[in-house]
Amino acid sequence: MTGVYKVGETIIKAEEIPSRLKRYQLMPQFLREVILDEATASIACTEEEVAAAIEQFAAQHQLTSPEAQQAWLKSHRMTREDLEAIARRPIKLEKFKQQQWSHKVESYFITRKTGLDQVVYSLIRTKNPGLAHELYFRISEGEQDFAEAAREYSEGPESRTGGLLGPVSLSQPHPAIGKLLSVSQPGQLWAPRPLSEWMVLIRLEKFIPAQLDESMRRRLIEELFETWLREQIAEVGSLEPLQTEVSSVS
Known part of the structure; x- marks a missing residue:
């Protein structure tokens, strides 16, 4: 059965979502987030990391009490589990970047040094x-x-x-x-x-002269990550419906 969603008085069919994402200029951001979810799916976070991330998130959004957090969740139509998922994302993403590119920084720095001086x-x-x-x-x-x-x-x-x-x-x-x-x-x-x-x-x-200090390492890892991400988005191209064949049984 085709999914149907209601926003106010507007009825939106599932197959309309890709065209709406394009119209609202949200497709690149949507694809970016889906690609990152897939890339970081297997990366784990400790309970301590998640708790610290939630505390930091609450401080950034001035959610200084449990009541304030509940009000924020309600206004954003989110659950506590949604908040934990949001808190995990930057932790998992940072671990992914380190796993993928920290060992490539030295050689990349050499190729980039002239432009970094x-x-x-x-x-x-x-x-x-x-x-x-x-x-x-x-x-x-x-x-x-x-x-x-x-x-x-x-x-x-x-x-x-x-x-x-x-x-x-x-x-x-x-x-x-x-x-x-x-x-x-x-x-x-x-x-x-x-x-x-x-x-x-x-x-x-x-x-x-450029120095490969900690700040430069972070900058170069971010460059490598963004290059990879642009390539992934270009490869995916867009959000397209899956074509499924329906077979009849006599």
Whole structure:
């Protein structure tokens, strides 16, 4: 028998749910949650972990008493078992991430390191080539401070900071700037060069190599997880009804 649901005065048939999820732009989130439920189904949580997660959930939602928890459950049409299931999900998900990718972080870090290194650099941009060369010689000869020149002459928002930008990863600036910074030494001032409609002066102030500390490990595991999840969602594609054959018995 086909499932039928009622929301207010609206009758919704089960076969209508996929089209409604798409219409409400909820399909990607729905698929994400189903995939995660399947991936973490076999992962167990201890009673202590669940109790701590419920306590944290209650604190986040200001459910400071049993009465407040019951009122919240009632307003969300949930049971205590539903709440425990919600509390388990982030625990199981974190365990899943560690199981799948913690042993891959070191090699992934090596492949990503160039894009993770950070720099602090100074920039002056102007549409006047003559001014750009004049400023280059003034700064390189010590006749004018870079920050002072940037505040006075740079035509971009960096003028407000004396041309100083960063720390940023090497992948964040324009590719031509990032390439230049990657081969610079701290304090190195580059002669003016064209970039789009600008002439730019660039000086590397500080190079900050990426370190595989605990914060970086968490970031990279999250990157690996999100990449995997996008692939899973793309593979699933959508929510489609199962076609079943009904055989008649004579």
